[in-house]
Amino acid sequence: MEKSRLLQLAKQIEVCRRCDLYKGAKNAVPGEGNPKTGILFIGEAPGFNEDIQGLPFVGNAGKYLDNLLTKIGLSRGDVFITNMVKHRPPENRDPSFGEIAACNAWLEEQLTIIEPKVIVTLGRLSLNYFLPNAKISDVHGHPYRVRNYIVLPMYHPAAALRSMQITTELESDFQKNLELLNNPDLSKHITESYQDSGQASLF
Ligand code: SF4
Incomplete structure (x- = not known):
């Protein structure tokens, strides 16, 4: 059911003209994975390889993300990625505020269909969609309740490929949240919000 709704949505995204990004792109990259496991990863924007294949996280950063998942006992088929x-x-520039705002409706439809329990934000842009004032250096690795979701901010894998320090922090954040990512039902025990605490949230 979710899969067919997501396929239908992907067809609409393929012909979307709400902003100008489609003009320079070869393919739309709506997302892929298992919509039933309760875990949604959200990155920033497709890059060169993603554009060619129409699939998310298939370049070096994607291979590294696969590796991070494997280390905590998961695979790409255990999550949905968009x-x-x-x-x-x-030129792989950051999407503008207007482009993100134009595309938000598709993300919101994916949230409605998938109903994730845990949303892993990869990088600053998806983090600030859910926690507008948060700095990734302050909040990475800590799960927070936002709307009906637990938002787990992480550094973007591409940033980790450029910095050993971020590699260490990202791998540590995955390990720290191994239990939650393997059992998203644990999210119901997380009660603190970033706005309330300004600190790491707790089980
Ligand atoms: S709003 Fe999103 S799907 Fe539509 S053209 Fe822009 S980037 Fe593509």
Whole structure:
């Protein structure tokens, strides 16, 4: 049921013209994975390889993400992966505020269909969609309740490929949240919000 609704949505995304990003892109990248496990990963935007294949996280950063998942006993088939914008920005630049705002409706439809328990934000853009004032250096690795979800901010895997310090922190954040990511039902025990505490949330 979810899969067919997501396929239908992907067809709408393929012909979307709400912003100009489609003009320079070869393919839309709506997202892929298992919509039933309760875990949604949200990155920033498709890059070169993603644009060619129409699939999210298939370049070096994607291979590294697969590796991070494997280390905590998961695979790509155990999560659903998407991005804030569904077409590649030219030269891999960050999507603009207007482009993100234009694409939000697709993300919201994916949230409605998937009903994730845990949302892992990869990088600053998806983090600030759910926690607008948060700094990734302050909140990474800590789960927070936002709307009906637990939002777990993480550094973007591409940032980890550029910095050993971020690699260490990202791998540690995955390990720290191994239990939650393997059992998203644990999310119901997480009660603190970023706005309330400004600190790490607790089980
Ligand atoms: S990036 Fe999003 S809003 Fe812009 S054309 Fe693609 S699907 Fe539509």
